[in-house]
Amino acid sequence: MVNQLVTDLPQNRLAALRAELDRMGVDGFIIPRGDEYLGEYVPPSSERLSWLTGFTGSAGLAIVLADRAAVFTDGRYTTQLAQQTDPALWERRHVTEEPPAGWLKQHAAGRRIGYDPWLHPQAALDRLAASGATLVPLPANPIDAVWTDRPEPPTAPAEPWPDLFAGRSAAEKREMIAQELREAGEEAVVLADAHSVAWLLNMRGGDLDHTPLALAFALLRSDASVTVFMEPAKAGPVLREALGNAVSIEPRSALPTALAALRGRKVRLDPEATPAWFAHTLAEAGAEVAKGADPVRLPRACKTEAEQNGARAAHHRDARAMIRFLHWFAEEAPKGGLTELAAGERLLAFRAAEDRFRAESFPAITGAGEHGAIIHYRATDATNRPVKPDEAFLIDSGAQYLDGTTDITRTLWTGPAEPPAELRTRYTLVLRGLIALAATRFPEGVAGPHLDAIARRPLWEAGLDYDHGTGHGVGAFLSVHEGPAAFSRNAANVPLREGMILSDEPGFYLPGSYGIRIENLLLVRADPQAAGPKRWLGFETLTLVPFERALIDAATLGAAERAWIDAYHARILVEVGPTLDGPAAAWLRTACAPL
Incomplete structure (x- = not known):
């Protein structure tokens, strides 16, 4: 030692x-x-x-x-x-x-x-x-x-996630994936991604601070039976009853024996999403390893109608919390005295007051001034910076509600003075990129890498860019970052499908000065206006929070862009406004007035 x-x-x-x-x-x-x-x-x-x-x-x-x-x-x-x-x-x-x-x-x-x-x-x-x-x-x-003081592994209990929110029972999901295995001539699949196990079994847990997972492996067989590998003590009687007799729970130490029993069987492994230990162990056992995609990833990404409705409900609650925060911030920031950590804590308090809130979906990024240029900055006691008057403030945050996961970024101006012209120009370029992607209609078969440049074009025309993808998938009361689809030039060529939820978050960062990022979540929907022989898709914006009016250079917007912003703000007033009262409601009316 x-x-x-x-x-x-x-x-x-x-x-x-x-x-x-x-x-x-x-x-x-x-x-x-x-x-x-x-x-x-x-x-x-x-x-x-x-x-x-x-x-x-x-x-x-x-x-x-x-x-x-x-x-x-x-x-x-x-x-x-x-x-x-x-x-x-x-x-x-x-x-x-x-x-x-x-x-x-x-x-x-x-x-x-x-x-x-x-x-x-x-x-x-x-x-x-x-x-x-x-x-x-x-x-x-x-x-x-x-690592002599290494923490102990997590032991939080696993819990069932209600079918009411999932929209499909675990038994239905097991049979659906098992049918795919049978059609491929495969007798089992190793699920090493804990998100896949959670989706398949309608199971959630508390092993991670911001993602409601019970960390586990699973072996799904072609007869739809499943063995889950996690400590049995994590599965109480309520979960075991919900899982049923076709699902057994074994300790992780039982994995070698379970894999050895697959000798001579054809077993699917996703080579991108399964630890190499599994392929080595199965090969030594004499199993036939079939390389193939995790069969859960795509159906998990295509949300059921219940999951889509849950996402809408979660975003309405999240919008109310965010609007209360923005109203509070607009009053407090010009005075000075705030800090990055204090701002994040206040937003968390507003969210925690909402029904079905469980946790933040990731630690909030609260970057004042030059800290906003650190794309995934995290304020700590050592770095906690005052939020000063007359500077940009970037806040990227999200929440886990029992019926949905949220992720939103807004770049704010602390005031009280008018922001500099350069900042307004660049903010508006970023906003134009967000609108361009959100308003895109596209034929079925188009993938995320094909759309990434749409959000970048306004910035590219000005000789500017950002060094991250434009958007990622988002789970249903699961991880805030979910595959397989994404808006990125480096993303897998996975066609977008109805029910997928992705972020739309272009940005611009000037190291040492400020960062700009604006993020909404989009739901892929069938385009009801499509009249041609091809099937067309588009996006429904789930996030319902106004943009920073002080940073919008309306004179540089096209007529369609102005109309999009005005319609978006009008929708916020109609859908979220009635749930607010007092000063926050008055602030929202001003924030959402036509440009």
């Missing part, structure tokens, strides 16, 4: 890991952000990347060699990465511009590089193997050997 005092400092943690790697006989180690469920959000016990490097972003990977080490992340976190890691210990790399495989090829070709087979999907390992390094699966994670 390594002395805890030795690993209190970043350089000592890195040195302790290198000593452990030397003991294990490897020349390096790859540390991903995710846990064994390969999720974006992980419990404290799986925050290995953060513990080792200091980087707390939700997307990243580190590689440690005996003589050098690097951390990789995407454009959302490059500024944060530079702030949170020591350049004397870590090279900072953009994961797209300088992929890990390229770095390995340059610095570790021919060397033995260890990895934890529970933390990497096989597809990711195949990409890394192209570096020429020899990838070595390790029997235990070396970080766990030197």
